[in-house]
Structures are given as C-alpha cells and as structure tokens.
Amino acid sequence: MVVLLAAAGSAGAQSAPPAPALVLELNAAQPSDKGCRFTFVVTNNLGAELSKAAFEIALFNDAGVVDRLTVLDFKELPAGKTKVTRFDLSGTDCTKVSRVLINQAADCTGPGIASAACLKSLRTESKSGIAFGI
Numbered sequence: 001m002v003v004l005l006a007a008a009g010s011a012g013a014q015s016a017p018p019a020p021a022l023v024l025e026l027n028a029a030q031p032s033d034k035g036c037r038f039t040f041v042v043t044n045n046l047g048a049e050l051s052k053a054a055f056e057i058a059l060f061n062d063a064g065v066v067d068r069l070t071v072l073d074f075k076e077l078p079a080g081k082t083k084v085t086r087f088d089l090s091g092t093d094c095t096k097v098s099r100v101l102i103n104q105a106a107d108c109t110g111p112g113i114a115s116a117a118c119l120k121s122l123r124t125e126s127k128s129g130i131a132f133g134i
Contacts, residue, residue, distance in 0.1 A: 018045070019121070020045060020046045020047050020117075020121055021045045021046070021121050021122070021123045022042070022043070022044055022045065022046055022050075022053070022077075022117075022118055022121050022122050022123070023042065023043040023045065023123045023124075023125065024040060024041075024042050024055075024102070024122060024123070024124050024125070025040060025041040025042070025124070025125040025126065025127060025132075026038065026039075026040060026100055026124070026125070026126040026127070026128045026130060026132040027039045027040060027041045027084070027127050027128060028127070028128050029094045029097060029128045029129075029130055030094060031093075031094050032088050034088040034089070034090040035088060035089050035090045035091050035092040035093070035094075036088070036089050036092040036093065036094040036097065037086055037087070037088050037089075038072075038086065038087045038089065038100075038128075039084065039085075039086050040072075040074070040084070040085050040086075040087070041082060041083070041084050042074055042077060042082070042083050042084075042085065043081070043082040043083075044077040044078065044079055044080065044081055044083075045080065046079065046110075046113065046117060046121060047079060048079050048110050048111060048112050048113050049076070049077070049078050049079045049110050049111065050076065050077040050108065050109065050110040050113060050118070051076055051109050051110050051111075052073070052075060052076065052107050052108075052109045052110075053073075053074045053075070053077050053105070053107065053108055053109075053118055054071050054072065054073040054074060054105070054106040054107040054108075055071065055072055055074070055102050055103075055104070055105055055106060055118070056069060056070070056071050056102075056103040056104045056105075056106045057069070057070060057071075057072055057100055057101065057102055057103060058100070058101040058103050059089070059092065059097050059099075059100055060097070060098050060099035060100070060101065061096050061097065061098060062095075062096045062097075062098050063098075064098060064099070067092075067096075067097075068089070068092065069103065070089065071106045072085075072087050073106075073107070097130055098130065098131065099130065099131040099132070100126075100130055100131070100132045101132075101133060101134070102119070102122065102124065102133070102134045104119065105118040105119040105122075119134070122134060
C-alpha cells in the first residue's frame with residue numbers, strides 16, 4: 001500500500017504545466033477561384049490575448065525553390081481560443097507547393113506580450129500533406 005502511494009506521489013511531481021505556446025496548424029490547401037486556399041487552425045495558449053498576429057511565410061515550389069514570400073494576418077487571437085482562418089493566395093497552384101516556412105513574425109502585439117513571443121513560442125503542425133515549419 002505504501003509503495004502505491006509513493007509511486008503516485010512521484011508521478012504527480014513529474015507533471016509540469018505545459019509551456020506557453022502558439023500552435024499553428026496548416027490544416028488544408030485546396031484549389032480556389034483565385035489560386036490556392038490555405039486553411040489554418042491556430043490556438044493561442046500564450047496565456048494572454050494577441051491583438052494582432054501576422055507571419056511572413058515562404059512558399060517553396062515542387063523543385064524546393066522559394067516561389068513566394070507573403071504576410072498572413074491572423075488578426076486577433078483571444079487567449080485560450082482556437083480559431084480557423086483561410087487565406088486565398090492568388091496565382092498559387094496548390095499542387096506545386098511542397099513546403100511552407102514561417103520566415104518571421106511580422107507582427108505580434110498584445111497586453112504583456114513581448115514582440116518575439118509569437119515566433120519564440122510557435123509550434124507548427126500540418127495535416128495538409130505539405131511540409132510546414134519554422
């Protein structure tokens with residue numbers, strides 16, 4: 001009985017709260033009338049509201065060459081909230097995009113948020129079949 005209590009106590013001591021993070025998932029890339037529609041799911045787990053979050057991204061073509069640089073503005077991101085946002089990138093063929101790279105945080109503003117927090121705490125995921133990262 002004592003052994004079980006000791007084991008339970010040590011397991012609880014190992015659990016640390018998760019580090020603050022801004023999770024950005026490239027959920028889908030689909031052809032649209034304008035070009036390619038990118039769908040992102042973003043979760044603000046930084047512990048504070050972002051009044052504005054924008055990222056410069058680089059799109060790589062199927063040959064691995066940077067085809068385009070553009071800024072995606074995610075606007076307001078309330079603390080603890082998950083948000084879905086779509087961007088239509090004109091003249092972009094989804095089938096030719098091999099990789100999306102977050103080049104820099106173009107804007108990261110919020111009460112008590114350091115300007116570097118968005119990039120420093122960024123975690124990327126992809127469900128689109130396109131490589132996505134920092």
